[in-house]
Amino acid sequence: MTQRDLNYLLIALSLLSGLYVTVTGAVTDLFGLHQFAFHRYAGYLCAVFVLLHLVLQRDRVTAYLRGRLGRPRRQEVSAPPRDEGVRRGRRAFLAAALTGIGGFLLGRWLPLRRAVELPAEPADLGALYHQWSKPGYSGLSGVLTDWGSMPLPRKTYPAAPKVPLPDPRRARGLSLEEAVEVRRSVRHYADVPLTLEELSRLLHAAQGITEPRFGFRAAPSAGALYPIELYVVVHRVAGLEMGIYHYAPHEHQLERVQSGDFRARIVAVGIGQDFLGTAGVCLVLTAVFQRTRWRYRERTYRYVLLEAGHIGQNIYLAATSMGMGACAVGAFLDDAVNELLGVDGEQEAALYILSVGKRA
Ligand SMILES: Cc1cc2nc3c(=O)[nH]c(=O)nc-3n(C[C@H](O)[C@H](O)[C@H](O)COP(=O)(O)O)c2cc1C
Known part of the structure; x- marks a missing residue:
């Protein structure tokens, strides 16, 4: 040569x-x-x-x-x-x-994307979605699809009455190791209200801002886009009116969306699971899909579910650490829960409910 x-x-x-x-x-x-x-x-x-x-x-x-x-x-x-x-x-x-x-x-x-094949054995739509949403270099062609633009990064209820929450960082409870060890799904609650401090700490563990310079939160989020919104159905919290509240993480405050006793409604939309009505609060996680979709396209549904899981576990551990009990609920009537919260079920939809209360 x-x-x-x-x-x-x-x-x-x-x-x-x-x-x-x-x-x-x-x-x-x-x-x-x-x-x-x-x-x-x-x-x-x-x-x-x-x-x-x-x-x-x-x-x-x-x-x-x-x-x-x-x-x-x-x-x-x-x-x-x-x-x-x-x-x-x-x-x-x-x-x-x-x-x-x-x-x-x-x-x-x-690694080119393989043609999506329906699994031979009985499979659900989720299995098909899982295959279809695998990444590959040829998936770059997905860039040509219009996935919409970046929406507002968070939701606010400007007209709603605001309830500031106490500083969540002062309280101390079980260590992480102890909380992991003793955590169980608890469905029997005492007729004792939560304090506002306890609720504050639960919400901070779920979605609180832990790095104010960048707005990073307690639970991880793909691309720090934070598609999950958090609603609190309050049954028994000392000093807090019963009703449905939206958590505003940046202000660490609650926005009252509706007042009233929703114990019977939450049990009904939760397919008759009684403990949803005897808990002190029910935290409902929704996803605003477009916040993740414009960036992660077909991976969106995977990511929002994973993020709800992260938040759910933080809630479990925070509740356990404070000596309370929590229970995750995935079985509910989606449309009825969405209607209860006043979300449309398409742009924003309920994913997960977690009941929290004092142990019986
Ligand atoms: C995604 C998911 C959905 C769940 N849905 C329900 C539910 O609808 N009702 C219920 O009583 N428990 C529900 N659970 C709680 C499980 O039954 C519980 O985690 C399991 O029995 C293990 O018990 P442990 O949490 O005490 O370890 C759910 C848990 C997860 C992770």
Whole structure:
């Protein structure tokens, strides 16, 4: 291989690795990755090829720079005269060969999205969704779909009466290890109200702002987009009117959406699960899907459910740590719960209910 061949090879490799940097950069952006090894290595590789190329071309580079800086040009290193036709033929051959090799490598190694097949055995829509929402490089074509724009990052009820909550960080309870060890789903509650401090701490553990500079919260959220809204159906909290409240994490306050006794309604929408009416409060988690959808497209439904799980566990552990009991509820009449909260069930829908109360 002559030095000339090597030059062309390096140019081709630089271009190919540059292309790979671009593709992996797009993937990094598409999935909101904070670290993506392929992108990093592609960048290093590209830098090495470009550097090698510059080293081999140092005479030309120096001559060019000298010319640009106005110094007298050194005698050009003259290439031996060649037949132009032979040179073009060689270049064309090299370009074709490299394109072929590049195409083969990309086609062989890029994990293309598989065609979605219905599982042979009885499966539900969730199984199909799971297959369909797997990432692949060809999923980049999903970028062409209109997934809508970024909506408002949080919900507020400007006209609702506000209830400021006490500082949640003062209270102390069981350690994390103890809380994990003794946590159980508790469905029998004493007829004793929660204090406002206890409610404050529950809500802070669920969705409280723990890093005010960036608005980061107690539970993780894909892309820090926070699609989950939190409603509190208050049955028994000392000093708090019965009713349905919305939690505003940034102000750490409650917004009263409706006043009234909702014990019978929550049991009815909870398919007759009595403990929803005997708890001190029922926390209802909803998702505003578009907050995640504009960014994560078909991964949205996975992410909002996972986030609800994170929040649910924080609520369980906070309740346990304070000596109270909690129970997760996934079995409920969706439309009835959405109606109770006054959400439309499409843009925003209920995902999860957690009852919390003093242990009987
Ligand atoms: C997603 C999910 C949905 C649940 N739904 C209900 C429910 O509708 N009613 C109920 O009584 N318990 C429900 N539970 C609580 C489980 O029954 C409970 O976690 C399980 O029995 C294990 O007991 P433990 O939580 O005490 O460890 C649910 C739990 C999860 C994680």
